[in-house]
Amino acid sequence: MAAVFTVDHGITKILLVERKNEPFYGMWSLPGGALYNDEDLEDGMRRELLEKTGLVIPNLKQCSVFGKVHRSPCMRMIGISYFGVIDRFKVELLTSTLKTSNAGWFAINQIPPLAYDHEEIIQDALEKLKESIVESDILEILFPKEFTLPEIQKVYESILGTNYDRRNFRKRMLSLNLIEDTGETAKFEGKKPAKLYRFRKGKKQKRIF
């Protein structure tokens, strides 16, 4: 199974699909399925994601293994969970695709009852999500284009569940040398126009918090 996250307007969301087979027919679940004998783990995961949601998710990373004897009601099943994030632009573009395939984005504090042990798997993946943003691993994926600092701060606050002082957050972010000023400003957003930054390519990852 894959836990694919995004942050949409300051809300952390996860990608879920509706099951079309027994067991757990009609319930929501993490996208995923059985691995073919001749495919690598990550390839299989990407294939399943494409089949079940229509989305191509690059940058999948291994998360954990779930293998309790009775985690599936039918047969012994070992589940390998994967972890991914996509940026807000892709979210908007692909929401239409999802409608045709019974998939959708759910805010992580408004998750419906899930099949199997998928609630547990999501909790585990959320830990990974927090680690990843702290390690600045997924910054570039979440912000492939330009962004404003208040924007990026909201993402951090949403994922980590904390609040930061605006001025200190800015100072920290800029001092890490991970992002650079584009020279432009984002109008049409709020009150005062915010400066636009972009992620610097090829910068070594530093711990942020």
Added chain:
Amino acid sequence: MAAVFTVDHGITKILLVERKNEPFYGMWSLPGGALYNDEDLEDGMRRELLEKTGLVIPNLKQCSVFGKVHRSPCMRMIGISYFGVIDRFKVELLTSTLKTSNAGWFAINQIPPLAYDHEEIIQDALEKLKESIVESDILEILFPKEFTLPEIQKVYESILGTNYDRRNFRKRMLSLNLIEDTGETAKFEGKKPAKLYRFRKGKKQKRIF
């Protein structure tokens, strides 16, 4: 497979077993084997460790999954790696057991050629080892009884591959409130007798570095 580490006289070591079957007959490898259909992952790992090495290793944690299509020359094989540490006292006690079962401790910079992709698995587990000691997760396991500060410092330096200023290391360790003075000193060790400390039970884990 399980990567079981210890630190013996300032040297980080790993537990390996000699293979008694094809493929890779006679080569060294990480202890492990096939999971039974009716046992949980961790239980199976503990059983395999007992069978192959005669050791009981508590505190196993999941590490990673290795599933490349051709990682085994015979059949498709998904390997789940586990990570464990044991303390120096157990190492000494159990070295005799190991001799009868073709198992042994190897310094991590003197590892023989290994079966399968076990070199890669060890590298991955070493990362986990570093994280774990930084997070103070495994301190209590490595030091169940009392210890001296120079001792614990050598362990950190061995695992993390760095050197710390004696005085600053001490200051940091004590300020974390994770360990407490036993009031006794370790004689028969070096020159000046070192104070003995013990790990405080039930202390919340803090990041150390």
Added chain:
DNA sequence: AGTATATGTGTATTTTTTACGCAAGTCAAT
């Protein structure tokens, strides 16, 4: 007794984190 070696303790300096005041740009209502 003298020397070598390893441990324990203190303190000054630098760096990082945190707290917080205030000016500037935009929108909407007056």
Added chain:
DNA sequence: ATTGACTTGCGTAAAAAATACACATATACT
């Protein structure tokens, strides 16, 4: 146009943490 509400941007002082470094002390060996 002016005002007020709101949000962004910038700077500075205080607190906390990390770092660098000097000297005293206990033991073993000669």
